[in-house]
Amino acid sequence: MHDTDNNDDEGSNARHATRMVRKKTIIDQRIAAAYIDRGVLVVVTGNGKGKSSSAFGMAARALGHDMRVGVVQFIKGAAATGEEAFFRRCDGVDFHVMGEGFTWDTQDRERDVAKAAEGWRCAEAMLSDDSVGLVILDELCVVLKYRYLPLETVLRTLRSRPASQHVVVTGRGAPEPLIEIADTVSEIDDIKHAFRAGVRAQKGIEF
Template structure:
């Protein structure tokens, strides 16, 4: 055995030992709260990927879209016929387009009622609250209301929260926080969002 191969084998043995210890220490089973935040692209895409995974195992999933719901969404189109998926859309589109706080608040509250039903249903394995961070930032939803619904959800239910500038209380509650960091974005160089890639 070469010296390089010997070093590699020793390194992999050490890595395996470390991973095995972590796996052995992970003994708790319950639903999770995941937060996908940050300025980078991919938060909603990651959430839809998890929805696809959930549906692939025959579990029920619910998605509540607070901002992008009026926009085309390839993942939603592809999965729409799955009987285990329910999607609820805030019917105003982008808040910077409507520029009407009162109607946006009403639309947010209406779709939040759908979210609360999902968050109280033990048959729903995964709930995605897509772009809910903006609803909290703009004051359309109260953090205490959201926090209570998340805290009292069924024990086996996982929730994914997406959006920039996640509220610190959501970050504190979360089991997993992933921050998408923008290094470069094509849109900033004048490239349009591309159907089938960006939405």
């Protein structure tokens, strides 16, 4: 290696070290400023894949901290999923599948509304139980988008839940009032999907 190469490496290393010192200072200041401990409302929305996957990743984290987890899956239910099979085997998880399939399959709005109401009653019980540390309301955004449940009722219940309880809401088309009361909102974009190349939904990836 030439001396100039060594000098370039040393210069790059020095600049990197300087940047990291500045970055650490900023991050340490932000960490010190975050002193509140309370339950948070997380919304994971968007047209891309991974919304439910994100929620169930948080369920695994919560279980790792010995927290009780409640799950209500709206819309889904026509087919078995890997997350249901796995989490039903875990102690500390109360798992309810309350849908009958995607709306384009059911084609029965009245029945969909009834199933959503049934699922919401289950969710309300969890959202009033301070022993449940994390509640996942999977595909609730879709239910709200199609107005299967009164939005204001849902918002009021989310606001009045136990102070330390975390909630994750998933689904496409999160309504703006839900986004407004949420603490953390992530939107997953659809850049590329194997399905459009003719690849069928795969076990362990889509379900």
